[in-house]
Amino acid sequence: MQAMFSAWVQYLPQLLKGVGVTLELTGLSLVVAVVFGFILALARLSRIRGLDLLATWYVEIIRAIPVLILLFMAYYSLGQVGIALSGMTAAVVSLGGFYATQYGEIFRGAILSIDRGQTEAAAALGLPSSVTMRRVILPQAFFAILPPATNQLSNLIKDTSLVFTISLADLMYQTYAALSINFLPMDMLLLAGVIYFIFYLVIAKFLGRWELNVQRSRY
Amino acid sequence: MSNEAVISAQRVTKRFGTQVVFEDVSLDVHKKEVVAIIGPSGAGKSTFIRCVNQLHPFNGGTLEVLGHTLTGGGPPPSREVLQDIRTRVGMVFQTFNLFPHLSVVNNIILAPREVKKIPRPRAVEQAMELLAMVGLEHKAEMFPRRLSGGEQQRVAICRALAMDPEIMLFDEPTSMLDPELVGEVLAAIRRLARQGMTMLLVTHEMQFAKEVADTVVIMADHHIVEQGRAAEVLDAPATERAQVFLRRILKPAEVDEVGEVAPARLRGRL
Amino acid sequence: MHIPILNIPLLYSGAIAQGAIKDLMVTIISTILSFILGTLGATARLYGPKLVKTVVYWYVEIIRGLPAILQLFIIYYGFTQWGIDFSPLTAALIWLVAYGTGYGVEIFRSGIIDVPQGQWEAASALGLSRTMTMFRIIVPQAYVAMLPPLTSFVVLQLKNTTLLYLVAYSDIMYQARLGTDATEQPGILYLMAALAYLIMSLAIGRLGYRLERRAAAYR
Numbered sequence: 183m184q185a186m187f188s189a190w191v192q193y194l195p196q197l198l199k200g201v202g203v204t205l206e207l208t209g210l211s212l213v214v215a216v217v218f219g220f221i222l223a224l225a226r227l228s229r230i231r232g233l234d235l236l237a238t239w240y241v242e243i244i245r246a247i248p249v250l251i252l253l254f255m256a257y258y259s260l261g262q263v264g265i266a267l268s269g270m271t272a273a274v275v276s277l278g279g280f281y282a283t284q285y286g287e288i289f290r291g292a293i294l295s296i297d298r299g300q301t302e303a304a305a306a307l308g309l310p311s312s313v314t315m316r317r318v319i320l321p322q323a324f325f326a327i328l329p330p331a332t333n334q335l336s337n338l339i340k341d342t343s344l345v346f347t348i349s350l351a352d353l354m355y356q357t358y359a360a361l362s363i364n365f366l367p368m369d370m371l372l373l374a375g376v377i378y379f380i381f382y383l384v385i386a387k388f389l390g391r392w393e394l395n396v397q398r399s400r401y
Numbered sequence: 402m403s404n405e406a407v408i409s410a411q412r413v414t415k416r417f418g419t420q421v422v423f424e425d426v427s428l429d430v431h432k433k434e435v436v437a438i439i440g441p442s443g444a445g446k447s448t449f450i451r452c453v454n455q456l457h458p459f460n461g462g463t464l465e466v467l468g469h470t471l472t473g474g475g476p477p478p479s480r481e482v483l484q485d486i487r488t489r490v491g492m493v494f495q496t497f498n499l500f501p502h503l504s505v506v507n508n509i510i511l512a513p514r515e516v517k518k519i520p521r522p523r524a525v526e527q528a529m530e531l532l533a534m535v536g537l538e539h540k541a542e543m544f545p546r547r548l549s550g551g552e553q554q555r556v557a558i559c560r561a562l563a564m565d566p567e568i569m570l571f572d573e574p575t576s577m578l579d580p581e582l583v584g585e586v587l588a589a590i591r592r593l594a595r596q597g598m599t600m601l602l603v604t605h606e607m608q609f610a611k612e613v614a615d616t617v618v619i620m621a622d623h624h625i626v627e628q629g630r631a632a633e634v635l636d637a638p639a640t641e642r643a644q645v646f647l648r649r650i651l652k653p654a655e656v657d658e659v660g661e662v663a664p665a666r667l668r669g670r671l
Numbered sequence: 672m673h674i675p676i677l678n679i680p681l682l683y684s685g686a687i688a689q690g691a692i693k694d695l696m697v698t699i700i701s702t703i704l705s706f707i708l709g710t711l712g713a714t715a716r717l718y719g720p721k722l723v724k725t726v727v728y729w730y731v732e733i734i735r736g737l738p739a740i741l742q743l744f745i746i747y748y749g750f751t752q753w754g755i756d757f758s759p760l761t762a763a764l765i766w767l768v769a770y771g772t773g774y775g776v777e778i779f780r781s782g783i784i785d786v787p788q789g790q791w792e793a794a795s796a797l798g799l800s801r802t803m804t805m806f807r808i809i810v811p812q813a814y815v816a817m818l819p820p821l822t823s824f825v826v827l828q829l830k831n832t833t834l835l836y837l838v839a840y841s842d843i844m845y846q847a848r849l850g851t852d853a854t855e856q857p858g859i860l861y862l863m864a865a866l867a868y869l870i871m872s873l874a875i876g877r878l879g880y881r882l883e884r885r886a887a888a889y890r
Binding site: 299 | 498
Binding site for chain 1: 736739744745752833834847857858861862869876
């Protein structure tokens with residue numbers, strides 16, 4: 183036990199260097215996923231034939247493919263056809279592209295969950311559809327979005343660990359690098375586990391708590 | 402009553418697939434006239450008034466609303482026409498449909514601010530006047546969920562009136578309310594009628610229809626079975642279908658009473 | 672060595688199919704085991720003594736909180752530090768079952784909770800014992816409610832098998848990587864891997880949907 187803690191103290195700085203990359207990757211991918219996800223949701227809900235089909239197909243196909251393969255395709259396969267992406271870009275594209283389908287479905291579900299009477303009332307008042315979306319639908323959908331959205335955020339953080347396979351120096355990569363030097367795999371992996379678990383608790387518990395308060399004070 | 406018809410339906414027909422919702426509905430609503438549509442559930446009354454402000458499209462016939470001619474089955478009206486109709490025609494729903502995330506006053510000023518670009522202070526001032534008219538100015542900052550059904554419906558009326566409409570549509574405005582709350586909503590509608598608002602309302606309140614409506618239209622089995630001056634249609638309907646309907650309408654009162662009494666009697670025995 | 676791109680599907684589809692069979696095999700075995708353990712865990716979490724409840728709760732949180740790669744590495748590399756050396760297949764199965772059990776507990780728990788309280792009351796009013804009620808009344812209904820999350824769970828397990836190449840289990844990804852090393856054609860090989868997963872995921876989704884329709888017949 184003592185030995186493990188001293189190994190932890192010694193290697194913590196190296197692992198923390200990886201935390202920066204993990205967080206950066208999470209942040210960038212989240213932005214891509216939310217923005218693109220919103221566009222996907224609108225496309226699927228739109229009545230423009232073709233556009234909704236395209237978005238539906240994108241969601242169904244991308245969701246069925248493991249993120250790791252998407253990452254390899256973005257990093258290795260695109261390079262072969264002349265689109266060479268840096269490791270970071272490939273990671274953001276694949277994680278963002280995959281989580282966009284998750285966020286897209288969350289947004290779509292939340293928008294659909296709003297009672298039809300709301301859009302009818304807005305239409306009867308002569309509100310244009312953009313105003314209806316912005317002032318009537320989205321504010322109400324927001325509360326249905328929060329819990330599944332934080333859930334996906336904690337999944338996203340965990341999945342950033344996949345970039346270790348393309349040698350991006352994230353937390354997982356630094357952990358692997360450390361254990362290859364000191365031959366203390368369990369100690370290093372548990373330390374990384376503690377760090378990941380703290381992120382998870384912060385997102386799942388604190389954000390969850392905050393959500394609960396928002397929900398309670400609702401209207 | 403002037404003779405200018407602001408709504409004029411000519412053989413308007415609506416189907417969902419092969420199922421007929423209503424057929425050959427022809428009626429006029431003149432300026433300052435109050436027209437009540439009554440009839441059994443499922444007759445297509447609510448769907449018809451939703452066609453007036455184009456919440457639903459229809460399949461056949463023509464419908465003139467405030468000078469715009471809508472043709473059934475034709476191309477949908479342009480955005481400008483739709484916007485013009487909806488801004489000038491107000492609607493009150495059976496289920497109120499207030500925006501739950503906005504306070505009472507924000508519910509009312511939303512459309513005037515967004516559509517008519519009225520500055521906030523003036524919109525609020527106008528909203529407060531409307532709320533005072535229905536006796537709810539002290540609830541302005543509350544959220545809809547805190548209000549009773551009757552209060553919500555009165556706010557919904559204010560919300561529609563805030564757009565200064567030329568016509569008001571009411572879709573069974575009291576049928577979701579507890580009996581003791583019906584009166585306050587009917588009072589608000591009655592006041593509007595007295596002020597000369599043009600109204601087309603779908604209702605189950607016979608007594609009320611007789612009192613405020615100039616014209617009563619009875620719809621049954623997807624058709625208009627009778628229309629004419631309120632007192633005449635309601636007191637001495639000419640067609641047999643209308644007679645049957647009006648006789649039935651009187652029955653539910655008795656049914657209700659039995660329904661109320663039965664559980665009490667059961668409780669007594671247990 | 673350079674191989675014309677069009678020959679690659681012919682050369683490697685056998686290997687990919689072999690990998691696919693191995694992936695399916697571990698998916699099926701681990702799903703069945705985690706289903707059984709998940710049911711037990713959920714029952715313990717709901718009706719067990721307080722200590723057991725706490726242990727199951729934290730087990731689930733840890734499985735949900737740690738990245739998949741990290742969990743796999745703890746089993747495959749971590750335990751070597753304590754002198755325990757698992758073969759790739761053993762490590763893969765242990766991880767998939769451990770992971771699946773964590774998710775299975777949650778799926779089954781919410782399935783049970785979703786059965787209306789009235790069912791318990793009705794059963795006890797008829798004089799049925801608690802155990803009898805649980806296994807004859809509640810569980811059958813819970814299984815129906817669980818089918819949709821269960822389907823996505825199986826797909827998730829299948830997608831998790833992509834990580835197994837990291838512990839040298841010869842699955843689809845392993846074959847695709849071998850092929851890439853030999854031919855330097857990552858584009859076509861990862862595309863084949865993606866297609867293999869796509870077909871399997873969609874097939875599982877279809878199957879789940881069929882079962883749902885049949886199970887929902889009584890509703």
